[in-house]
Amino acid sequence: xxLRAMLSRAxxxxxxxxxxxxxxxxxxxxxxxxxxxxxxxxxxxxTGAPSRPLVVVGQKVRRGEMIAAPDGYISTALHxxxxxxxxxxxxxxxxxxxxxxxIIVRIDPFASQRLEIDADRPxxxxxxxxxxxxxxxxxxxxxxxxxxxxxxxxxxxxxxKARFVILNGCECEPYLTCDHRLMLERADxxxxxxxxxxxxxxxxxxxxxxxxxxxxxxxxxxxxxxxGGDIDVIRLEVKYPQGAEKMLIDAxxxxxxxxxxxxxxxEVVVNNVGTAAALADLAATGKPMIExxxxxxxxxVRRPANLMVPLGTLVxxxxxxxxxxxxxxxxxxxxxxxxxAAQKALDIPVLKGISGILAxxxxxxxxxEEPCIRCGRCxxxxxxxxxxxxxxxxxxxxxxxxxxxxxxxxxxxxxSCSYVCPSNIPLVHLMxxxxxxxxxxxxxx
Amino acid sequence: MSPSMPYLEIAPAPRVSSGxxxxxxxxxxxxxxxxxxxxxxxxxGAAALLLIAATTTATxxxxxxxxxxxxxxxxxxxxxxxxxxxxxxxxCLPPSTPVWMALLGGVVAIILGKAVWGGLGFxxxxxxxxxxxxxxxAFPLALTTWTAPQQGFWxxxxxxxxxxxxxxxxxATTTATxxxxxxxxxxxVAPESLIFxxxxxxxxxxxxxxxxxxxxxxxxxxxxxxxxxxATLLTAALFSGVLQLWGGVAPGPLFTLSSGxxxxxxxxxxxxxxxxxxxxxxxxxxxxxxGFLVVLIRTWGGLAEGVMYAILLMNAVTPLINRLTQPRxxxxxxxxx
Numbered sequence: 119x120x121l122r123a124m125l126s127r128a129x130x131x132x133x134x135x136x137x138x139x140x141x142x143x144x145x146x147x148x149x150x151x152x153x154x155x156x157x158x159x160x161x162x163x164x165t166g167a168p169s170r171p172l173v174v175v176g177q178k179v180r181r182g183e184m185i186a187a188p189d190g191y192i193s194t195a196l197h198x199x200x201x202x203x204x205x206x207x208x209x210x211x212x213x214x215x216x217x218x219x220x221i222i223v224r225i226d227p228f229a230s231q232r233l234e235i236d237a238d239r240p241x242x243x244x245x246x247x248x249x250x251x252x253x254x255x256x257x258x259x260x261x262x263x264x265x266x267x268x269x270x271x272x273x274x275x276x277x278x279k280a281r282f283v284i285l286n287g288c289e290c291e292p293y294l295t296c297d298h299r300l301m302l303e304r305a306d307x308x309x310x311x312x313x314x315x316x317x318x319x320x321x322x323x324x325x326x327x328x329x330x331x332x333x334x335x336x337x338x339x340x341x342x343x344x345x346g347g348d349i350d351v352i353r354l355e356v357k358y359p360q361g362a363e364k365m366l367i368d369a370x371x372x373x374x375x376x377x378x379x380x381x382x383x384x385e386v387v388v389n390n391v392g393t394a395a396a397l398a399d400l401a402a403t404g405k406p407m408i409e410x411x412x413x414x415x416x417x418x419v420r421r422p423a424n425l426m427v428p429l430g431t432l433v434x435x436x437x438x439x440x441x442x443x444x445x446x447x448x449x450x451x452x453x454x455x456x457x458x459a460a461q462k463a464l465d466i467p468v469l470k471g472i473s474g475i476l477a478x479x480x481x482x483x484x485x486x487e488e489p490c491i492r493c494g495r496c497x498x499x500x501x502x503x504x505x506x507x508x509x510x511x512x513x514x515x516x517x518x519x520x521x522x523x524x525x526x527x528x529x530x531x532x533x534s535c536s537y538v539c540p541s542n543i544p545l546v547h548l549m550x551x552x553x554x555x556x557x558x559x560x561x562x563x
Numbered sequence: 564m565s566p567s568m569p570y571l572e573i574a575p576a577p578r579v580s581s582g583x584x585x586x587x588x589x590x591x592x593x594x595x596x597x598x599x600x601x602x603x604x605x606x607x608g609a610a611a612l613l614l615i616a617a618t619t620t621a622t623x624x625x626x627x628x629x630x631x632x633x634x635x636x637x638x639x640x641x642x643x644x645x646x647x648x649x650x651x652x653x654x655c656l657p658p659s660t661p662v663w664m665a666l667l668g669g670v671v672a673i674i675l676g677k678a679v680w681g682g683l684g685f686x687x688x689x690x691x692x693x694x695x696x697x698x699x700x701a702f703p704l705a706l707t708t709w710t711a712p713q714q715g716f717w718x719x720x721x722x723x724x725x726x727x728x729x730x731x732x733x734x735a736t737t738t739a740t741x742x743x744x745x746x747x748x749x750x751x752v753a754p755e756s757l758i759f760x761x762x763x764x765x766x767x768x769x770x771x772x773x774x775x776x777x778x779x780x781x782x783x784x785x786x787x788x789x790x791x792x793x794a795t796l797l798t799a800a801l802f803s804g805v806l807q808l809w810g811g812v813a814p815g816p817l818f819t820l821s822s823g824x825x826x827x828x829x830x831x832x833x834x835x836x837x838x839x840x841x842x843x844x845x846x847x848x849x850x851x852x853x854g855f856l857v858v859l860i861r862t863w864g865g866l867a868e869g870v871m872y873a874i875l876l877m878n879a880v881t882p883l884i885n886r887l888t889q890p891r892x893x894x895x896x897x898x899x900x
Contacts, residue, residue: 137579292579364893377894448572455578462573482574488585488642489684494788494841502893507841525892533577540585541684547575 129330130355131365133501135534137292137358137456139331143415144295148303148424151439153225157199157430158210159185160220163469164265166192169257171221177204178226182233182406185221188254194267195257196221197406199428201229213433213452213459213466220467223430236404246272246318253397256406257470261392262286262361263453265471268393272318274382280319281385284370285312285394287328287335288354288361291454294474296411297391299424301328301335304395305342311394312349314401319387324349326391327366329356358456359532363388365501377528407470414440418447418477427468433475434464446479456533488541496535496545502528506535506545513552518559526552589643591786592831595777596650599827602773603766606712607658610719611766614656614665618694619649621669629678644683648672651691651831654767655824655871656698659710659720659737663727664702668694688878689838692871699871709763711738740764741822742867745814757821764823771821778830787834790843794850795829795857796820802858813862824870825857838878845881845888852877 162168169186179185179198186196205224212218240252250269258268274280285308289297301308312324326343328336330353343349352370354360364375366388373384381388392411399405408429415422420441427436433450437443443450451458452472460482468475496506504525512521526549535545603611626645630638639645652672656665672694680686699706710720740763741752756762760770768774782789799819806813813819820826833839833853840849853873860869 135581137581368893374894377892379894448570449574449578450571451576451578455576457576458578459576460571460573460578462571464571476578478578482572482578485584489682491585491588491684491836492839492841493588493836494843494846497841497890498843500890503890504892505842505889508889525895528892528894536577537579538581538583540581540583540588542580542584544575546577550575 129353129369130357130360131368131501133499133503133534134357134359134365135499135537136356137537139356140292140415141295141298141331143293143413143422143424144298144332146295146299146422146424148296148299148411148426151425151427151431151436153200153231153428154431154435155225156205157223157225157428158220158432158467159196159199159223159430160210160212160218160467160469161186161196162212162218163196163429163471164194164259164267166190166194166267168219169193169196171207173204173207173221175204175206178202179204179223180234181229181231182236182408184255184257184406185223188267192267192270194259194269195255195406197257197408198223199408199430200225201231202226211463211466213461213469213472215462233403233405239404240401249318253400256400256404258393258396258400258407259470260390261396261410261471261473262390263457263471263473265469268389268397271387271389272315274319274387278382279385280321280382280387281323282371282387283312283315283319283321283324284366284386284388285324285326285391286361286363286366286388287326287332287339287391288366289332290329290356290358290360291456291458291474292358293415293476294413294454295415296413296424296473298332298335300395300411301332301391302338305335305338307395307398308339308391309342309349310398310401311396313346314397315387315389315394316348321387322348325370326351327354327360327370328352329354329360331356358534359501359530362501362530362532364530377525410468410470410472412436412468412472413474414476415474416451416476416478418444418450418479420444429470430467432464433461433466433468436468436475437464437477443477444479447477448481449478451476451478456537457531485542487543490541490543493540495538495540499534499538501532501534502530504529506549509552510543510545510548513548513555516551516555518555521552522556522559526556529553586642588786589647591784592647592781593643593650595781596647596654596831598773599654599767599777600650602760602770603654604716606760606769607710607766608714608716608718610658610723611653613662613719613723614658614660614766615650615653617662617665618653618656618669618672619646621666622646622649622652622673622690625670625673625678629673630682639683642683644677645673648676648690648694652694654827654831655691655695655765657706657709657765658712659708659722660698660705661722661725661727663725664698664705668698671697684837686837687881688875689832689835692832692875692878695871696875708737709740709743711736711763712761712769738763740867741818742861745818745822746861746867751814751818752822754817754821757818765827768824768827771826774826774830778826781830781834787836788843788846790846791833791839791850792829794847795833795854796825798851798854799825799857800854802855806858806862813858819858819861823861823868828853828870828874832874838881840881840884840888842885842888842890845884848884848888849877849881852880
């Protein structure tokens, strides 16, 4: 740990990297993406079991109506993003690379598309148990990227308690600014969502971690949180991956989540600011998860924007709305440039967990991998203190036993190691292979 | 849908990188060697340039021969590591070293110091020092004979151009290094000649000032990890200081730091990433070990200088240090091994 890191211990985690921020879209207010003709809603767009369809082809659906139900506890519901007709239930391209079943909703061009206020929306009288069930039925998932069903985090497991709720407003990935705009434009909703979360899990304090490059958002949240005094907006150093759950808890509470454990073991619940705003919307109007804010940026995008996009809009349609791609476009990424996945085609729908569409004209650097010179830069970057250099060798050898004892599964694939490696070794890719080897061995036993 | 879909490239994340590559790191080091080589030429004349050219030609030639068929379309000369080893080997030779020995040392540095281990990144010992150690073992007299600096640019010691395995017809006037004087004659050289470099010694080691400036430049530009040289120099200073207070067994910290090859070693060899630990704690241990061994050898060893053996010995235990200092994984109480 450097001297500077020691002195600023109060505002960040240890290790990590400082990639160029490229937050050029931070000044662009959130616009609404116009409706399109057809929406593609994959049944699997969250962590856990795919949703189970409730509709048949030809059935008329209202905007916000549930069209697929949760299939199990770690699963969630899916809703029609527009009023229209179910045109098909069939296999369609998916950003994961494997085509998967989706409900296709064709818009009714004559419908008003007004979202009616749901009489069944949660209120102050709603019990915690009812709220969990209601959030699952509303299809809320973590909006940070992993799309983990939110209702699961609303339930404090038996024998545990939650003293703190932390909202993640770091948005540490370069280019992405949708959380920044959301915190700035909808600070009240974020605070309301946080209060609901705190009441739900019985927390005494709420924190919102915001990186110092979003001072206006931090100020707006501080102003919105003025009453009560139980909510602190914490300004954090601009560093990647500040928004990783474990890093955020370390930065704010100075405690390490034990390896293999969850934040709740430290009496903490962490949610994204977007999730909190969605929860506030659910409480206000009963609005389920039918749209999300995402950032469209990168030098191949003619008109970068922060957009409120109905789920199921195709990436191609979003890009067309933003002026289309430049002909020299070489790469399109869903998510941020550190962890987002490059896509081979654009006929894939926007899902609940997609925070950005980035397009670039510069080609993927054709760099030759050089031998590891054991410089230790990957160790100095790894936020969970692994030895990526050694893990990479073990992963290449598929030595699952040794990998497991070297804490392979603690890697969260933040790609800081790949970022710093002077030998261009695809370290995070090898980490994924290593994790897969450990998982495969565990499954085989 | 747009009529024409662009051809999209896919590659594993991340898309962005720090932009710092091994080649650039090597070139950064090579650039800082320019003033060091120039200083060597200033004090030891054409002999310095001739010897450094010889070792560098030998290391690069050997590397070229051995990596020609590596299947990557070209040799590995482009990474700059062979050139670096060659220049460093040249810088730690006495000015009167015969050219043929310098060439032989360069060949040995690459073959025994690097190639047999599997090439760049896999060698246990610093290649330049392997070459230097080989020469010192094979030709102890030539490698411990020192000529005085500043005898005119074109003045070559007769031994420099001696044919292989032949004694030079006449020997040049020899002198002792500051460390030799201190150890065997009990005389201390004036500090200013140690700072600027007007003393006898290996080609690149005499000017403390130049080496300190180059080290600061490389450290501030994060080309190497500052822990390694800082630990080395601090330990040597502390240990020699203790010995000086304790009955004057060793010359003081300032003399220890600025004499012999300690600064050259601390800036350019202790900082070689390949042959030193990659964990921060391991780097401290390595540097402390080198600093301690240097003073130990200089004070009680049979030789006046100990930097080469100190670094090679610590190179040997680097895998062990790495193993013992694996980082503690986030969220674990005990050390992970």
